[in-house]
Structures are given as structure tokens and as C-alpha cells.
Amino acid sequence: MKKIKQLVASDRWIVPFLKSQKSGLFWSILLNLFTIIAASALMFVSGYLISRAAQRPDNILLIYVPIVLTRAFGIARPVFRYAQRLVSHNWVLRFVSKSRQRLYESVASTASSIRGRLQTGEVLSLLADDLDQLQNLYLRTLFPLGAGLLVYLFVGVAVGVANWLFMLWWLFMLAIVMVIVPMFSYFANRARVHKQKQLQSQLYTDATDAVLGLQDWILSGRQKDLVAQQGRIMANLAKTKHKGMQFGWWRDFAIQMLVLILVITTLIWLGGQFRSNQMAVNFIAAFTLAIFPLVDNFVAVNQGVSEASFYEDSIERLNTLPVPDASHIEPEKLDDTTVVLNHVTFNYGNKKVIDQLDLVIQPGAKIALLGRSGSGKTTLLKLIAADILPLSGRVTIGNQSVSKLQHQLSQLVAVLDQQAYLFDTTILNNVRMGNIKATDEQVKMAIKQTGLQPLIDSLPDGYETKMQEAGTRFSGGEQQRFALARILLQDAPIVILDEPTVSLDPKTEHDVLTQIFKVLQDRTIIWVTHHLTGIDYVEKVYFLENGQFSLADTPEKLRKTSTHFQQLLAMDEFY
Numbered sequence: 001m002k003k004i005k006q007l008v009a010s011d012r013w014i015v016p017f018l019k020s021q022k023s024g025l026f027w028s029i030l031l032n033l034f035t036i037i038a039a040s041a042l043m044f045v046s047g048y049l050i051s052r053a054a055q056r057p058d059n060i061l062l063i064y065v066p067i068v069l070t071r072a073f074g075i076a077r078p079v080f081r082y083a084q085r086l087v088s089h090n091w092v093l094r095f096v097s098k099s100r101q102r103l104y105e106s107v108a109s110t111a112s113s114i115r116g117r118l119q120t121g122e123v124l125s126l127l128a129d130d131l132d133q134l135q136n137l138y139l140r141t142l143f144p145l146g147a148g149l150l151v152y153l154f155v156g157v158a159v160g161v162a163n164w165l166f167m168l169w170w171l172f173m174l175a176i177v178m179v180i181v182p183m184f185s186y187f188a189n190r191a192r193v194h195k196q197k198q199l200q201s202q203l204y205t206d207a208t209d210a211v212l213g214l215q216d217w218i219l220s221g222r223q224k225d226l227v228a229q230q231g232r233i234m235a236n237l238a239k240t241k242h243k244g245m246q247f248g249w250w251r252d253f254a255i256q257m258l259v260l261i262l263v264i265t266t267l268i269w270l271g272g273q274f275r276s277n278q279m280a281v282n283f284i285a286a287f288t289l290a291i292f293p294l295v296d297n298f299v300a301v302n303q304g305v306s307e308a309s310f311y312e313d314s315i316e317r318l319n320t321l322p323v324p325d326a327s328h329i330e331p332e333k334l335d336d337t338t339v340v341l342n343h344v345t346f347n348y349g350n351k352k353v354i355d356q357l358d359l360v361i362q363p364g365a366k367i368a369l370l371g372r373s374g375s376g377k378t379t380l381l382k383l384i385a386a387d388i389l390p391l392s393g394r395v396t397i398g399n400q401s402v403s404k405l406q407h408q409l410s411q412l413v414a415v416l417d418q419q420a421y422l423f424d425t426t427i428l429n430n431v432r433m434g435n436i437k438a439t440d441e442q443v444k445m446a447i448k449q450t451g452l453q454p455l456i457d458s459l460p461d462g463y464e465t466k467m468q469e470a471g472t473r474f475s476g477g478e479q480q481r482f483a484l485a486r487i488l489l490q491d492a493p494i495v496i497l498d499e500p501t502v503s504l505d506p507k508t509e510h511d512v513l514t515q516i517f518k519v520l521q522d523r524t525i526i527w528v529t530h531h532l533t534g535i536d537y538v539e540k541v542y543f544l545e546n547g548q549f550s551l552a553d554t555p556e557k558l559r560k561t562s563t564h565f566q567q568l569l570a571m572d573e574f575y
């Protein structure tokens, strides 16, 4: 209970929406109540009609009026139900559409850093699963619960008019059905629901991981192991779901038994009323039958409440996401694009990766970052791109902290990494991703600058050629050139190159690097590399070791003074 209170207090997804959409909620609950009343009234009039029709009527109206009422309630019930469905689904669809938009905005606002915190499968699970759960929170829990409470009050008053002692008995039985049983099933079901959610989330995460690494599973001939691994989670999930369904069956059975007790006691009480001549015999069947439609509502309330733990997890996960910034103010253009790292320290857990590091990169400078594998080069790039934040010290661009430049970082920093992603759409569309406002002519010019014109001319569909999934239609070198064309269009003054030519043969590597440094000559380039091919394009080389720069000089000087640099050059020439 404490946890639910905390959740409600800190919630940014459910409570604000409930507050802003009160009228829809009100109408949905009210129409739900009308549906239940119409269903009960239908049974009541039918019961009366059946028993009255068995007697000889003194007046035909005694039969005719109930027939008309049966028709009226028979029509009213589906009409109310239909209207309630329309209102509640409209309400819920609005919620889902707004929440999806918020979720995308939230994920997009920290697109790169979110990957550091969540796996792809988890993001999918958030998008696909958690919002669906919240949709059910309204449809299966809040709406029936609201209507259930109204029924409770309504029935209480209605029975109270006849006999207050019997009203107490009714309220007692209804309290068991609508409060005690739901509370019990909530707590009894909690651990199972939690497990089911965990398995569901694991299924998403593992399935996404498996799809991303499918080629390696196949190459290692372990397809069967993959199927078995996924199968185990699915079997476990199915078992948990089955147990949940069994639990639900027993719970519904218990509710029906309780209702049966209510029906029998009502019959006995009505029988007593009849003997003392206070009640017409025809009303015995009428009152008794009117109880049955209430069962649907009791079951719905119980089902919803016992599933409430599903929503707890979903709300908790959604609330851990960053708040998307609602303001759409165009960021100011930075005149100064000097990158400064001032006494920057960064740890992964207890492991110090960057240690009190200082670095100044002037606008238009070209630098290379070298260092053995795991020395922290990528971490340094992530700090500059604000994907991660330093433990201490400051990373600034133009004297402004990069964490505060989130909204304009894509205009300031472009990244070309080992494998740029190309989508299964035309060449023009793929390159235009760098700047969605670019004209066809600008896109074609960028492609031309990267030396791809001969390739385009050789394709029957030219710029309209589809790239196939992940750009597999083209070679590694061609793919990197297309990615470079994107960066040209993006027009960011700082370009990060994270081993962009690592998978290319030496000749292509040399050609692509020459092209990169040629077309990006007026931009700042921060280049992470293990190879020294093209090293003379940079003005300064930094060696990262133990979180600090162990060497920092021009390639020319390092050639003469650093044996380490000479060894690397020799190795490169050897390969």
C-alpha cells in the first residue's frame, strides 16, 4: 500500500491525465452504472413477467406494461453498453496516443544516452507492453471499480428502503465480494504478476538480442540452442500465465458462490415477506433474478484489482524515463565551438576510466585519439557528445556545459562510427536524414562530394536505388561514404570519427579517409583510431593511458621522438 501511495505521489503518467480528462472518466463510469442498472432492471421485469404471466391477470395492463418495460430495458442495456464502450475506448485511445507520443519524445530526447541505460529490447518492451498495461488499468480496473462502488451505494439505498437489517446483510456480503476478495487476490497474485512481467520483459530483451546477433548464432551452428533458450522462457511464461488463470478461475468461482449465498438468503427473506403478506409473490422471482447481472461487475472489479500489480511495475518503469522538454524554443546558434574538457573524471562503477583529464580543441582543429583497447577513447567521445556525464570536472562547447546543450547537440556534433546505419529506402532518403530540409540538389551535391557519383551513374535507378536493410546493397566503403554524405548535409561544426574505416581494406581505408579529411576540412575533427593510415591529416595525436594523456604532439614530432609511435607506424606498414 505504501508503495502504491509513493507511486501515485511521484507519478507523471497516470494522475495528470486523470486530472485533465475528468469528464470522460465521469461519463464512462456513469454509463457503466446505467448498463448494470438496465441489465438488472431487465431481469427484474422479466422475472416479474414470468411469474405474473403464470397467474390469471385481473387486468391486461399488468402483463402489457412489463412486456413494454422488458423491451425498453432490453434495448437500453446494449445502448448504454455501446455508449459506455465508445466513451471509455475514446478516452483510453486518447491516453494511449498521448502517452506514446510522450514516450517517443522521452526516448528521443536522450536517444543516445538511453541506450547506455536500457537495452533495445527493454525500450521495445516499454513501448509495446507497458502502455498496453496502462490501457488495461483504465478499461479493466478503474472503470469497473468506479461503477462497482456506485452499484454498492445504489444497491445499499435500494435494499435499505425495504428493510435496513437486510440492507446491512447485503452491504456486508457486497463488502466481501468487492473489497475483501479483491484485496486478497491482489496480494495473493502479486508475486506471480511480478514474475510474469519479468519473464515478459526478459522475452523481449532476449528476443531482440537474439535477432541482432542472429548471424552469429547461425554461423556457430547453434540455432537449436537459440530456439531452446527462447522456448524455455516462453514455457516458463506460459506456466506462470496458466497459474494466474487457474487462480482467476477459483477467485471467480468463489465470487459466484458468495453471490449464490446472497441469492439464497434473498429468496428466504423474500419468502418470509410473502408469508407475512408484505410482498406480492411475483416480486420474489423479480428481485432474485435482478441480482445475477451484478455478478459481471463483481468479477470485473476482482479481475482488475488482482491485475493491479502489472500496472505498478509499468508505472514505475515509465516514471524512470527522462521528462521530455515541452518547450520547442529554437536553440541559439553557438558562435564559439571550442571543445574544452576541464579536470574531467569518469568512472564505470568503481573503475576509473578518465582521470582528471584536460583537453582544449580549437574550432577547425583535427586531432587523433590513440590508446590500447579499453583505455577509454570511446568513453571520452561519449563525454564530449553528452551521452554520459562526468563524475567531476566540466565538458563544454563554446563555454557552455554540453549537458545543457542537449537540444542543439545534433547541430553541433556529428558522429561517423564503425558502421553507420543505412535504411531500406532510397539513396536520396538515406542521405537526406542528415538534414531533412535539404533540397534534392543539396543531397546530390553532398553525394558527389564524397566521390559516389560514378557509383550512382552505374545504377539503373540512380539516386532512387533502394539500399536494402542495413544498406547491404553496398560495400563497406560505399556505405561509409553515404554516411559521410549525411554528415556533410548535417553541417555540424564538430565531427567525431569513431574508427570509421576499421572494417575496410587498406586501400579503401586510405581512400575513404582522404575523402573524409578533404570534405570536412573546415570542421573540427576528433578521430579515434588504432591505425596510423592517414595520421598526417591531423595536427595533433593524443595517447590515452590510465585515464590521462601519456603523449600529445604533432605526428611529425612523434615520428622522431616516440618509439611507441614508431612501432605503431611499423606495424601499420607491415599489415
Ligand SMILES: Nc1ncnc2c1ncn2[C@@H]1O[C@H](COP(=O)(O)OP(=O)(O)OP(=O)(O)O)[C@@H](O)[C@H]1O
Pocket: 116, 348, 349, 353, 371, 372, 373, 374, 375, 376, 377, 378, 379, 380
Ligand atoms: N557501459 C559500460 N559499463 C561498464 N564498463 C564499461 C562500459 N563501457 C565501457 N566500459 C569499460 O570502460 C573501459 C573503457 O572503454 P572504452 O570503450 O572507452 O575503451 P576504448 O578505448 O574505446 O576501447 P576500444 O579501442 O576497444 O574501442 C573498458 O575497460 C570497458 O570495459
